[in-house]
Amino acid sequence: MSEILKAFWEEKSSTLFKTLKDAKKAHKFPYVYRVWLNSKLEIIGKEPVWCYGTQACTVKGADSYIAGKLAAQSEEGGEE
Numbered sequence: 001m002s003e004i005l006k007a008f009w010e011e012k013s014s015t016l017f018k019t020l021k022d023a024k025k026a027h028k029f030p031y032v033y034r035v036w037l038n039s040k041l042e043i044i045g046k047e048p049v050w051c052y053g054t055q056a057c058t059v060k061g062a063d064s065y066i067a068g069k070l071a072a073q074s075e076e077g078g079e080e
Contacts, residue, residue: 010026012027029053
């Protein structure tokens with residue numbers, strides 16, 4: 001399996017950040033996603049964690065949701 005990188009994507013500035021704190025500072029009203037990237041830096045999973053000035057989801061919760069979606073996709077791909 002290829003290497004998976006985890007980062008934060010701030011939608012309004014279209015920028016990747018290593019930490020949630022840095023992503024929240026990117027804009028006055030940030031909309032931040034937890035993203036998983038493949039080795040080619042393509043987004044393979046995305047879940048909102050901060051929007052409208054409040055927390056939408058915990059980082060741990062976003063990671064588990066993304067992992068579940070990717071696992072379901074790989075199971076579907078294996079059955080065909």
